[in-house]
Amino acid sequence: MSQLYHNGQWTNDPWLHLDSVDDLVDQLDSGTDRRFLRPATLPLHHVGRALAIAPLPAPKIGARIAPDTAITQVAPFLPLLGLVVLEVDRFEDGRVFTQARDLRSVGFAEEIRVRGPIVADQIGALLACSVDSIDFTQQGFSKPPSQVTHPFSVRYQPGLGYGFDIRAARRNQLRNKENMS
């Protein structure tokens, strides 16, 4: 059963998650037309070589990074990546929230995914921080209802991925008032 939550839907994962460049070579040598190979992620330290042997456009390559990886370490590859997976061991590890925002702030526009034992209650905050998809790794994870994944329709923090922006609304109110007077 898929445990991937993407763009508000529970879907199957189109990506392969490989551990080494050899695994990628096996894929490339499998005889399948490269255009039809599944896109693949690798740990960050293999990504440079992976991109060298599998240049764009296909298959797409993604990077998997640990919570202590600075975004500056991934930055050189970002224009070539189709996915960055932020991997966590513990759901309390809040570094992924900042990593995701950092990725967007340096202009990465492709998919950002978090993978780990995430609690469904964290989904809303992850989406607000620009995460596109979440891969739940715990056994027997049951899909939660939307009240759990999206408890808030409004938020105080401006410029975030989802939720009605309270400050922007109030600013408009203030400016309208000013224009009226």
Added chain:
Amino acid sequence: MYQYDTYDQQVVDQRVAQFRLQTERYLNGDLSEEEFKPLRLMNGLYIQLHAPMLRIAIPYGLLSSRQMRALADITRRYDRSYGHFTTRQNLQINWPRLEDVPDILADLAKVQMHAIQTSGNCIRNVTTDHLSGIAADELEDPRPWAELIRQWSTLHPEFSFLPRKFKIAITGAERDRAAAKVHDIGLRLVRSASGKTGFEVLVGGGLGRTPIIGVVIRDFLPQQHLLSYLEAILRVYNRLGRRDNKYKARIKILVKAMGGREFAELVEQEWAAIRGSRLLLGEDEIEAMKAHFRPPELPPALSLSNDELGDAHQNSRFSAWLRHNTHPHKVTGYRAAYVSLKHPDVPPGDITAEQMDVVAKAADDYSHGLIRTTHSQNLLLGDVAEQDLYSLWQTLDSAGLASPNINTLSDIICCPGLDFCSLANARSIPIAKQINQLFDDMDYQYDLGELKLKMSGCMNACGHHHVGNIGILGVDKKGEEWYQITIGGSVEREASLGKVIGPAVPFDEVANTVERLLGVYIEQRLEDERFVDTVKRIGVKPFKEGVYVSALS
């Protein structure tokens, strides 16, 4: 006072609905104990020794009389008809049932209150000076800024799983009554040479196991950048704060390891990238927020000195209360009046539901319906006309709320300790009682002058013992309760951490040890010298000798 609009109301209502569902999921097994723990903590719910404990937020220590009545009702309906005010200006109730907590939160939401982020590894309730808007040494009222911070930090999606808890304090006055220097972030309103208002920013202060005074990382932050700068600090901390050891996870450890200058550089780099973002505060937004905190219209009132009031009423208990429990107001003819929650027979900071109602009525009758909570676990009515002070005193006195002991030895600050807290090493409430019994002579206490005695039941330092003029810390020695004593801590003017006087003393010896310390002080003090200043002048040694040598002889 800030009034919610429909958006604020939506936030708290949706938070209640979210927590109701989380509680249901936990109770029917859909959320594990481990998963539920951080979720409930983020909403102020602890599982304590005897029952859950719920910590209710009182943002920057400001309450309306309506809210106080609602709190009284909540303690009657769901608890044991009393509550406990904390050193961080919040209210704790010690006996709610887990199943009732969502209903309690719903009742709180009806009066624009909540328990959001009163615990957990997130940005906690922002605290400030209880004399905001009253004190003569104030540059500007910090509360509009505190409310802007409250909103920005409420349910901030990026900062809900920080390495550790995160506390922000803000002060607008010369004298730091908000203890800004011992907070993760301390903000002090200052004016630039060109007359612009902004903030001095300190980071990395804190008490707990590793008490540290914060370092200044920016002398002047223009006011419109407040939120972007805070966000920059939090991002650096969230990225780099330690997560491998919870005792080393506070920002103070990061700042200390890295050095203040290097930390400041990282913050500045981060800030450069976001300072022009939508976090920038508009002049109109700032003004709109300030409008919520305009001082009440105080009609001209007769200015009356303590002597005049004393002569008029001929009551020595009232005169003592006047001298010790009222504070000058910047408007002539008015004072701020303390409601003492330090009755000798009651645990410090505790208040019954009936007393809450009395305070609410007194606030309506004498102080524009507003109540403040203080870091010393007392309450304050901010704007009382001097001609009303006697009636107010009568009201408070008849409810046991007029002990004339503010800033004296018996104005003890004390955490719940082993009687309620599962983390405690030792009891603290019975120690407060022991001290109150030994020092029941108020004239002796007045002679000692200003003295802050602070006590914590364990290293977590909820009672802020490090910054007590006398600090008492409960320690566990082979299953027995012992107490380590420090002297010379202070936070208001020049912040300093107390120094240990020597080996810990047993439970029965704590009050006697305090008595011996005070004996040394009385012997050594110069005229009008406060206890803390004597310690600074002569050092710890004479006190140590006074305590341990005289104990042996």
